[in-house]
Amino acid sequence: MKELLIVSLAGIAVLAADVIKFRKAVLPIAVASLFSLIFFCIVDWGRNENPMDNNMLLFDNFALGFTAILTFISLCWFLITTEYFGNDARRTDLYALTLFSICGAVLMVSYTNLVMLFLGIEILSIPLYVLAASKKGDRLSNEAGFKYFFLGSLASAILLFGIAMVYGATGSFDLGIISTASTAMSSPTPLLNAGIVMIFAGFAFKVSAAPFHFWAPDVYQGSPTPVTAFMATVVKGAAFAAMFRLFSGTFGSFIETYGDVIAIISALTLIIANIVAAVQTNVKRLLAYSSISHAGFMLGAILSAQNGDPKILLYYILTYGIASLTSFIVLYHVSAYQQGAEDFNAFKGLVKRNPVLAGAMTLAVLSMAGIPPLSGFLAKYFVISSVLQSGYLWLVIIMILTSVVGAYYYLRIIIAMFTPLENSGRIVVSDFQKYLFLLLSLLMVGLFFAAAIPDWLY
Amino acid sequence: MLTILLIILPVLCGAALVLLKTKTARMFALGTSLVQLLLTLAAVYLWKTGNNALVVFDKGWLGSMGVHCAFSLDGISLVMALLSAIITPLIIYASFNKSYKNPHIFYGLILMMSGAMMGAFTATDGLVFYIFYEVALIPIYFISMIWGSGNNKVKVTLKFFLYTIFGSLFMLVALLYVYQHTYPHSFQLSALYEAGRSLSGLEQGLVFAGLFIAFAVKMPVFPFHTWQPSTYDVSPTPGTMLLAAIMLKMATYGLVRLAVPMVPDGVTEYGTWAMVLSIAGIVYASCVAIVQKRYKLLIAYSSIAHVGLISAGILASNEQGIVGALFEMVSHGILAVGMFFIYDIVETRLKSDEMARMGGIREANPLFASLFLVLVMGSIALPFTSGFVGEFLLLQGLAIQNIYFAVFGGLTVILSAVYLLRAFQTMMLGKSNIHTAGFSPLTTHEKTVLIIVVLLVIGLGLYPSPLLDLANSSVQTLPGISY
Incomplete structure (x- = not known):
């Protein structure tokens, strides 16, 4: 409960700081609150706190683990985007909105009641609609906010409808009661089945899995790049964690019913996203499609959720989050210095223009391509291994074939960076940011060797 | 401990080189690789004296998934480690005749690659082998892409990278499939061997197919070879040497270590x-080599032919074939360095390797010829x-399996005589022409490299028994x- 309180209070404090004209304190408040959030996740470890004993939230190790890594990624995000928000007069609003969004993420990983799940999704999403459109003068940003809002509301409605059906079938919103009621049925009733499918569709929209992904490229491309980075990492991670919580425990007994559905959606996502990404010329749009393709991989982790091992998903979200955050922020710096150019040409000669950015980007895309010794390889390996264990050999083959396509477009970015460019100016980033990029690069390699840590976590 | 040092030393020194801009990068790299050679010799000595404690390294890494960070050296690994440890300093020393841009990164990448290959040669855990097998690809990709020459180097190296990744992912699936059948789940080679042999014939065939695709791409075996000639062509000479002399041996070693026993x-x-x-x-590549007009491409195709023979000899899965293959890997590695160094010498002097433009170099430079x-x-x-020695044993192994294989495999020797002697004739003999008349004498450095290579070739030919025994x-x- 402390976790939730801290982040909501921090959001309110940030807003208040603006009112009392104390803007300098905004970033420190946000950073300090996120730090203490991680701290309390460690303190509360293993306590299984059930706030106010009303079975709405349960801060078990699952919730704390996901809260901690999502907070960590948010923390990196706050620190590394200071350059973007630093000059913005509305940065207090934007920071407060982001903090509220994180608040929704905390709810989404700790709910034990479908009402709290819905609340969490809405609290997460509504600030994002605003953030997506926060570049007011920009047509694409407005389009992004508009699209995200309309399609997001539709998906929320579908999800809510699904929740209502599950309520109708089992008589409760509480995960425990739903679980007992559904295991009592020999096979799920049509009403429950429809409910599960609709909830799944709502989630598939949130995580941008095909065929519910059409909003994502436009929204990712139109939103300001730092906001895109937030959407692709924290938001996606929270949605997957919420999905895992529901589909591993509560609906875990019906794996035969929906396993094939998840596998097919995962395969579709991988195929469509990777092939479309391979023909992109705009790097931001390419990264958007790459983010969709990773959703396909994470669906593989959901597929094997009945093994009840959230480590795989946790590790995937962490490694993918770090790599994706790095790539988007490098893209932001590169395009900010070149009048917003986001195509491959903008990356030409980056090795000379800023070796740190180029190095971090190289590691990030290699990690996303899943090449050892970067942590992305292990993340993919864990998923592939568990999917194979669940008996979906064909999905593994598709994962592998699409990984090759993925390697192709990731390498195109690397090739562009290593192509020499005459008469190019240096791209300057502050020393602090440079160190952050180095830290992120170190994490991308270090997490590979520290992969034993998830063994200790649960 | 010694084994892990063999891997970590070059990787760390390589990483340090990349990060630190030092003027003496190449000396530093040469020193590191020589230390690695000494350590390898020490390992051979320890193994001969039966002192295994220092050689075996085994620590849990992903314990719950049965993955161990495990390395060890046995006779097979030692042969490969020796190959890698002898060739790496030779390649680094051979590269001294040219200065490369950003030498600290260039030599750093070479060292890292050498460490990764050492890792693949010594790993006793399936997944660790796979990881090193993949890791070795990254330095060589950058070496070829950044320091390579030719207008299409980006395209060529991209094809190389994707092709290899594509192949090795099949190995991952094959390994995972066998891993699913180990109880308790483990990636240790011994466990994989046991699980693999308990599979049904068809399953074994599929696992073999997955492994073979991975290795066939890397070696390369016809028809998976299309990336090879162009990649060898655009890579800088040290890169080509690394590719031909050591990297492809990871694939042939993989056949010996994984496919045959598992x-x-x-x-x-x-x-x-x-x-x-x-x-x-073998036949295809030899025929293509005969019609090549450029020396470097000729050597590239000849490499495909020789590797085809090695691969066939291993798959005969009898003692002669495999021992012959191991010996031939070493021999081919040394010869590849020599042959590509010849290219380097000719290319620096004539600015071209068109064989038609040469001729009569022997007149100008008899020692070189x-x-x-x-x-x-x-x-x-x-x-x-x-x-x-190597090819004789390989052919013997093939003959035991099937006499026709030996007959066609023996064409390697005959056809290689055709294209290599013709190449020698057009390049070296005859009257010197306007291009070759001023063929300057070899520098001391070039002489040293060539003489070392020649001594190794003749030495191993005269006295092969230590390596064969190993x-x-x-x-x-x-x-x-089978015996």
Whole structure:
């Protein structure tokens, strides 16, 4: 409960700081609150706190683990985007909105009641609609906010409808009661089945899995790049964690019913996203499609959720989050210095223009391509291994074939960076940011060797 | 501990080189690789004296998934480690005749690559082998892409990278499939061997197919070879040497270490197809080599032919074939360095390797021609050269399996005589022309490299028994081998 309180209070404090004209304190408040959030996740470890004993939230190790890594990624995000928000007069609003969004993420990983799940999704999403459109003068940003809002509301409605059906079938919103009621049925009733499918569709929209992904490229491309980075990492991670919580425990007994559905959606996502990404010329749009393709991989982790091992998903979200955050922020710096150019040409000669950015980007895309010794390889390996264990050999083959396509477009970015460019100016980033990029690069390699840590976590 | 040092030392020194801008990068790299060579020799000594404690390293890494960070050296690994440890300093020293841009990164990448290959050669855990197998790709990709020459180098290296990744992912699936059948789940090679042999014939065949695709791409075996000639062509000479002399040996080593002992039924039942492909590749690549107009491409195709013979010899899965293959890997590695160094010498002087433009170099530089001749003789497996020992054993192994394979495999020797002697003739003999008249004498550095290579070729040809004994001792204990 402390976790939730801290982040909501921090959001309110940030807003208040603006009112009392104390803007300098905004970033420190946000950073300090996120730090203490991680701290309390460690303190509360293993306590299984059930706030106010009303079975709405349960801060078990699952919730704390996901809260901690999502907070960590948010923390990196706050620190590394200071350059973007630093000059913005509305940065207090934007920071407060982001903090509220994180608040929704905390709810989404700790709910034990479908009402709290819905609340969490809405609290997460509504600030994002605003953030997506926060570049007011920009047509694409407005389009992004508009699209995200309309399609997001539709998906929320579908999800809510699904929740209502599950309520109708089992008589409760509480995960425990739903679980007992559904295991009592020999096979799920049509009403429950429809409910599960609709909830799944709502989630598939949130995580941008095909065929519910059409909003994502436009929204990712139109939103300001730092906001895109937030959407692709924290938001996606929270949605997957919420999905895992529901589909591993509560609906875990019906794996035969929906396993094939998840596998097919995962395969579709991988195929469509990777092939479309391979023909992109705009790097931001390419990264958007790459983010969709990773959703396909994470669906593989959901597929094997009945093994009840959230480590795989946790590790995937962490490694993918770090790599994706790095790539988007490098893209932001590169395009900010070149009048917003986001195509491959903008990356030409980056090795000379800023070796740190180029190095971090190289590691990030290699990690996303899943090449050892970067942590992305292990993340993919864990998923592939568990999917194979669940008996979906064909999905593994598709994962592998699409990984090759993925390697192709990731390498195109690397090739562009290593192509020499005459008469190019240096791209300057502050020393602090440079160190952050180095830290992120170190994490991308270090997490590979520290992969034993998830063994200790649960 | 010693084994892990063999891997970590070059990787760390390489990483340090990349990060630190030092003027003496190449000396530092040479020193590191020489230390690695000394350590390898120490490991050989320890192994001979039966002192295994220092050689075996085993620590849990992903304990719950049965992955161990495990390395060890046996006779087979030692042969490969020796190959890698001898060739790496040779390649680094050979590269001294040219100065490369950003030498600290260039040599750093070479060292890292050498460490990664050492890791693949010594790993006793399937997943760790796979990881090193993949890791080795990254430095060589950057070496070829950044320091390569030619307008299409970006395209060529991209194809190389994707092709190899594509192949090795099949190995991952094959390994995972066998891993699913181990109880308790483990990636230790011994566990994989046991699980693999308990699979049904068809399953073994499929696992073998997955492994073979991965290795066939890397070696390369016809028809998976299309990336190879162009990649060898655009890479800088040290890169080509790394590719031909050591990196492709990871694939042949993989066949020995993984395919033959893990899925023996798969190899005997379905390996015939793979052998047919390998042997078809020998004839095909030799014929293509005959019509090459450029020396570097000729050597590239000749490499495909020789590797085809190695691959076929391993798949015969008898003692002669595998020992011969191991010996031939070393011999081919040394000869590849020599042959590509010849290219480097010619190319620096004539700015081209069109063989038609050459001729009469022997008149201008008899020493160079004589040294080159020894290498040519080694490549066509003349007795008293290292090539003879390896190819003789390989052909013997093939003959035990199937006499027709030996007949067609023997074409390697005949056809390589055709294209290599013709190349030698057009390049070295005859009257010198306007291009070659001023062929300047060899520098001391060039002489040293060539003489070392020649000595190794003749030395191994005259006295092959230490290396053969080393290989023999462990091949006999390898499961899945017929005698």
